[in-house]
Amino acid sequence: QQPVQSPQAVILREGEDAVINCSSSKALYSVHWYRQKHGEAPVFLMILLKGGEQKGHEKISASFNEKKQQSSLYLTASQLSYSGTYFCGTEWKQGGSEKLVFGKGTKLTVNP
Amino acid sequence: NAGVTQTPKFQVLKTGQSMTLQCAQDMNHEYMSWYRQDPGMGLRLIHYSVGAGITDQGEVPNGYNVSRSTTEDFPLRLLSAAPSQTSVYFCASSYSWASGRALVTGELFFGEGSRLTVL
Numbered sequence: 001q002q003p004v005q006s007p008q009a010v011i012l013r014e015g016e017d018a019v020i021n022c023s024s025s026k027a028l029y030s031v032h033w034y035r036q037k038h039g040e041a042p043v044f045l046m047i048l049l050k051g052g053e054q055k056g057h058e059k060i061s062a063s064f065n066e067k068k069q070q071s072s073l074y075l076t077a078s079q080l081s082y083s084g085t086y087f088c089g090t091e092w093k094q095g096g097s098e099k100l101v102f103g104k105g106t107k108l109t110v111n112p
Numbered sequence: 113n114a115g116v117t118q119t120p121k122f123q124v125l126k127t128g129q130s131m132t133l134q135c136a137q138d139m140n141h142e143y144m145s146w147y148r149q150d151p152g153m154g155l156r157l158i159h160y161s162v163g164a165g166i167t168d169q170g171e172v173p174n175g176y177n178v179s180r181s182t183t184e185d186f187p188l189r190l191l192s193a194a195p196s197q198t199s200v201y202f203c204a205s206s207y208s209w210a211s212g213r214a215l216v217t218g219e220l221f222f223g224e225g226s227r228l229t230v231l
Contacts, residue, residue, distance in 0.1 A: 099170065
């Protein structure tokens, strides 16, 4: 049920770009993206909704392929502050209610 | 702005003991949920609620109980603690809105987390 994230880890130099992917076997209503720094709670980055609507921080870019149930998070011109673990959350309907389930995360390290 | 408040932040239990993790939010969010986080496993959904009086099971509900008597509070009860329940627990809340036939969950606001150790 957990969405599959790839890669599991990525190391960048400051200024480089990265793409984190998330895929699900379920028919999704939305995809969420969060970043978590060590010892802290996850922090919201973006929601992508079925139908094309997006809500999130202006500096974050992501896509949602509804046909393939896949989403990608694009991190461009990375900064040291981008380091952390990124989680995608996928929302789908089971029975009478919608579940928001997260992947195992992608650890991003940005070095000077 | 209090947001989502979890207590306690740290707890050590012995196997077989019971306890309750408290979660309260002051944003009038209908949606609340509990996740556990273990190394390499990401955030796993335990239980969630879409409003007062309504709860549902997540991915890993066994050994946990929840209730939602008010909009503000969503406590998580460990009935008989086991070492496998050693984890970091996060409570989260959000608003929801109707989109077609679905109730879509908005941005999750997380509490600071509760680190539980079961010996």
